[in-house]
């Protein structure tokens with residue numbers, strides 16, 4: 001490299017000496033030539049058609065929903081285990097209903113979703129929540145199937161977590177304070193929540209959500225729609241499909257809604273509420 005530099009310097013100096021070019025200009029010219037001769041680092045742009053290899057659920061959002069710390073995998077969707085025995089929630093829900101609800105209904109949502117996504121490797125690498133937040137990304141021929149079954153999988157995954165055999169009673173922690181501030185009292189909140197669940201015509205869910213302004217709200221959704229489809233964070237929700245209560249309560253949805261408070265897991269509701277504030 002030095003040999004090349006001196007050769008170039010001599011050549012350029014002898015050529016430009018007669019043209020009265022200043023020495024500093026000659027030096028700058030030589031330096032520029034040498035720099036141009038250096039090998040350059042090549043930064044490759046990712047191919048726009050490359051399909052990422054996914055070994056685990058990627059972080060597609062900083063807003064976990066299925067669990068307070070992570071979103072729900074679709075690669076493949078899997079039935080979560082119940083965090084208690086099927087007969088553990090007898091204070092509100094009988095064992096046979098729990099077995100059918102979890103082992104048949106929820107399993108069917110999982111199976112139908114995996115079937116619909118079998119040829120959709122890009123979608124599978126997304127999370128359930130990401131799919132539901134942007135259903136327009138789902139091909140039209142499977143969009144309704146994904147909406148119903150991804151929603152069913154997400155809703156029930158949340159549902160099992162926010163119930164507990166040791167649940168019930170008055171709310172605790174931060175959510176208790178916020179419920180009082182927002183609705184006046186726990187009794188008022190429970191009344192409005194039950195009314196919203198009772199008013200949902202046909203099948204659906206009733207939810208306590210946090211809206212984008214950070215406020216608590218009660219909403220209900222049809223079928224298996226989840227509040228994240230409307231930009232709302234689901235903190236707790238009750239399933240008002242007949243499959244959730246009919247064996248014990250028959251047509252008495254209001255009785256089911258009243259008894260359900262005996263198994264609400266306030267610890268988990270608090271964790272979800274905290275996650276919703278951080279989202």
Ligand SMILES: [Fe+2]
Nearest residue numbers: 105239241244
């Ligand atoms: Fe259900």
